[in-house]
Amino acid sequence: MKDLIKKLPKAELHLHIEGTLEPELMFRLAKKNNIYIPYKTVKEVKKAYNFSSLQSFLDIYYAGAKVLITEEDFFDLTWEYLLKCKEQNIVHTEIMFDPQTHTCRGVKFKTVVNGITKALEKAKDELEISSFLIMSFLRHLSQEEAFATLKEAEPFKEKIIAIGLDSSELGNPPKKFKDVFNEAKKQGYKLVAHAGEEGDVSYIWGALDILHVDRIDHGIRCDEDNRLISYLKEKQVPLTICPLSNVKLKAVKSMEKHNILKLLKQGLNVTVNSDDPAYFGGYLNENYEVLVESLGMSEEELKRLVENSFKASFLSI
Ligand code: ADE
Numbered sequence: 001m002k003d004l005i006k007k008l009p010k011a012e013l014h015l016h017i018e019g020t021l022e023p024e025l026m027f028r029l030a031k032k033n034n035i036y037i038p039y040k041t042v043k044e045v046k047k048a049y050n051f052s053s054l055q056s057f058l059d060i061y062y063a064g065a066k067v068l069i070t071e072e073d074f075f076d077l078t079w080e081y082l083l084k085c086k087e088q089n090i091v092h093t094e095i096m097f098d099p100q101t102h103t104c105r106g107v108k109f110k111t112v113v114n115g116i117t118k119a120l121e122k123a124k125d126e127l128e129i130s131s132f133l134i135m136s137f138l139r140h141l142s143q144e145e146a147f148a149t150l151k152e153a154e155p156f157k158e159k160i161i162a163i164g165l166d167s168s169e170l171g172n173p174p175k176k177f178k179d180v181f182n183e184a185k186k187q188g189y190k191l192v193a194h195a196g197e198e199g200d201v202s203y204i205w206g207a208l209d210i211l212h213v214d215r216i217d218h219g220i221r222c223d224e225d226n227r228l229i230s231y232l233k234e235k236q237v238p239l240t241i242c243p244l245s246n247v248k249l250k251a252v253k254s255m256e257k258h259n260i261l262k263l264l265k266q267g268l269n270v271t272v273n274s275d276d277p278a279y280f281g282g283y284l285n286e287n288y289e290v291l292v293e294s295l296g297m298s299e300e301e302l303k304r305l306v307e308n309s310f311k312a313s314f315l316s317i
């Protein structure tokens, strides 16, 4: 199965580029840019990556992102991930980035977008990897700040396919971003949102009914509501699920208890993704592998999940 997982061409739909920052690159950029990080060795970093919740991860993740300053830094970050894609036979990737994580530190919006897109263009030419970019709003910030970010994106509109919503879910429900998502839709963006990662089913319903998203990121708590399961099945709304992330952030007690294959069996359009692979102990193939090891995933299920990764992508538009 490990060979088959590696051999199959795959698409990845839920990946935060800031979450691909490996400790080695973090150290190199911290030194180059003279930024303080609270670790001395890779071993110390790995020890700190022991999370009790989404928030405990986000605190460390935002601190790590502070080493990213120049366009070249964003290029290097993205290029390293794309080389990993080549190694893992990921032929299409839809990458999320969080501009507010950087603009609030004085890094220019164009520095972030230009660095990332230069790497994406190079990967198209040299690695034969296609990609789209998804700009996510940080939901712990206000809707006004999201509107300001949408405005900043205007000159780069043709480089960004969709708008997303991430960061601290609990206490920041979809309705907080109703107007800005509405505006983004009017401007022609596709829409996605994290929902039902830690939050209950009301967050998933809110993302569907209030934000009108095309995909749900995570959505694993959908199994608490039979009507929601029926809706997701009937409409074939994609769920971009991230098994290693869910266990690492304690959204799920153990991999053996993960519901991804149960949802697949029920006919939902579920996909496998890596979320923040540098922090969660594995890239895309490792996320598939763990489903074999812990849940006994069959070859047929693997092929269906891989098919779904293309079916749920924005390639078809
Ligand atoms: N930002 C990066 N990873 C995230 C996750 N798993 N949930 C919410 N926001 C995130």
Ligand code: ZN
Binding pocket: 014, 016, 166, 194, 217, 275
């Ligand atoms: Zn995510």
